[in-house]
Amino acid sequence: MEYNRRRNTTTGARAQEGDAMKALLINGSPRWKGNTNRALEEVAAALEAEGLETEIAWIGNKPIRGCIACGICSRNGDGRCVFTEDPCNELIAKAAEADALVIGSPVYYAGANGSLISLLDRMFYAGGPLMRFKPAAGVAVARRAGTTLTVDQINKYFQINCMPVASSTYWALAHGRAEGEAAADAEGMHTLRTLGRNLAWLAKCLDAGRAAGIEPPALEPKPMTNFVRDDLLEA
Numbered sequence: 001m002e003y004n005r006r007r008n009t010t011t012g013a014r015a016q017e018g019d020a021m022k023a024l025l026i027n028g029s030p031r032w033k034g035n036t037n038r039a040l041e042e043v044a045a046a047l048e049a050e051g052l053e054t055e056i057a058w059i060g061n062k063p064i065r066g067c068i069a070c071g072i073c074s075r076n077g078d079g080r081c082v083f084t085e086d087p088c089n090e091l092i093a094k095a096a097e098a099d100a101l102v103i104g105s106p107v108y109y110a111g112a113n114g115s116l117i118s119l120l121d122r123m124f125y126a127g128g129p130l131m132r133f134k135p136a137a138g139v140a141v142a143r144r145a146g147t148t149l150t151v152d153q154i155n156k157y158f159q160i161n162c163m164p165v166a167s168s169t170y171w172a173l174a175h176g177r178a179e180g181e182a183a184a185d186a187e188g189m190h191t192l193r194t195l196g197r198n199l200a201w202l203a204k205c206l207d208a209g210r211a212a213g214i215e216p217p218a219l220e221p222k223p224m225t226n227f228v229r230d231d232l233l234e235a
């Protein structure tokens with residue numbers, strides 16, 4: 001897995017306690033330095049200006065397998081997927097350490113890139129509890145259409161996992177086709193910078209809340225209903 005490491009020495013809320021807040025940004029495009037990366041760079045720069053350290057992790061362009069519903073992650077409860085040949089477990093561990101999470105995708109056929117979705121299904125099924133209550137945001141880039149649906153698709157992973165979703169002055173998207181073109185989408189870049197600042201603010205508020213003794217709420221046990229009527233099942 002490739003990383004764009006960005007370091008920032010500005011002190012944030014945690015830095016005063018000797019520990020800088022961190023944001024993990026996942027580039028879900030098979031193109032390392034394409035428009036998804038450019039969009040995430042814009043968010044990362046805004047996060048850094050607000051005092052967070054950032055890391056952009058690229059999922060690469062090798063095969064990423066989907067979840068096979070084996071349930072071993074649930075049985076083991078160790079926050080790991082049994083399949084270890086792709087970046088899934090490394091990214092779960094990184095997300096668990098981060099104070100904020102951003103996931104970006106190119107739009108493919110009006111939805112997120114398939115490899116990214118395969119990865120997110122496994123990351124959240126195996127490692128969801130490790131990311132719970134962390135602030136997050138989904139970002140999409142496209143030549144033309146399918147962006148808002150893709151942002152929604154990514155944000156759904158956060159919304160089922162008690163993660164506050166940061167917003168902006170527009171949906172978190174930018175337009176471009178050839179690598180890097182998204183930089184010329186001035187309104188898109190503005191939206192992404194605002195998103196980065198808002199996400200940093202959210203992360204700092206949650207951190208300050210914890211420091212003041214406001215912990216995330218305890219989870220009530222969930223009744224799992226699947227709408228199937230047992231009385232209609234064949235014996």
Ligand SMILES: Cc1cc2nc3c(=O)[nH]c(=O)nc-3n(C[C@H](O)[C@H](O)[C@H](O)COP(=O)(O)O)c2cc1C
Pocket residue numbers: 029030031033034035036037105106107108109110111141142143144145146175176177178179180
């Ligand atoms: C398989 C495939 C499907 C695509 N589908 C769409 C689409 O539905 N809508 C769109 O506007 N652009 C579509 N595109 C264009 C990409 O979203 C666009 O080039 C984007 O900037 C790529 O991001 P990247 O540089 O991070 O890879 C598609 C590209 C590919 C390769």
